[in-house]
Amino acid sequence: MKFLIVFAALFAVAAAGTSRLQSPQEAVILKQASDIEPSSFAYNWETSDGQAAQAAGQLKNIGTEQEALAVKGSFSFVGDDGQTYTVNYIADENGFQPQAAHLPVAPVT
Numbered sequence: 001m002k003f004l005i006v007f008a009a010l011f012a013v014a015a016a017g018t019s020r021l022q023s024p025q026e027a028v029i030l031k032q033a034s035d036i037e038p039s040s041f042a043y044n045w046e047t048s049d050g051q052a053a054q055a056a057g058q059l060k061n062i063g064t065e066q067e068a069l070a071v072k073g074s075f076s077f078v079g080d081d082g083q084t085y086t087v088n089y090i091a092d093e094n095g096f097q098p099q100a101a102h103l104p105v106a107p108v109t
Helices: 002-019
Strands: 029-036 040-047 052-060 068-078 084-092 095-099
Touching: none
Parallel strands: none
Antiparallel strands: 029 040, 040 052, 052 068, 068 084, 084 095
8 A cells, every 4th residue: 555655646746747847839748658566666758848757666575664665767858958857766765866967966974
């Protein structure tokens, strides 16, 4: 059940993020695939306006108090400056960990 709730939340965040990035012309889906299992999922999609996303997740420590969803993925979009930005991320029991050339890096203390 936790898996389904987390997956739905991740999907809602991805859908919300793409709706505000659309250009004046309606984008067309070029590629879309998904695979949903009881303890894992994977999806990828790409649109004609340069947006794309892919992710795969696995439920870890099933049935224990340490049960957690581990997700690895990326998303891309075309910014207002015409440049394509890509964010790679891991989301697990340690939180959301994005990496991208355009994101600031926290100094090591």
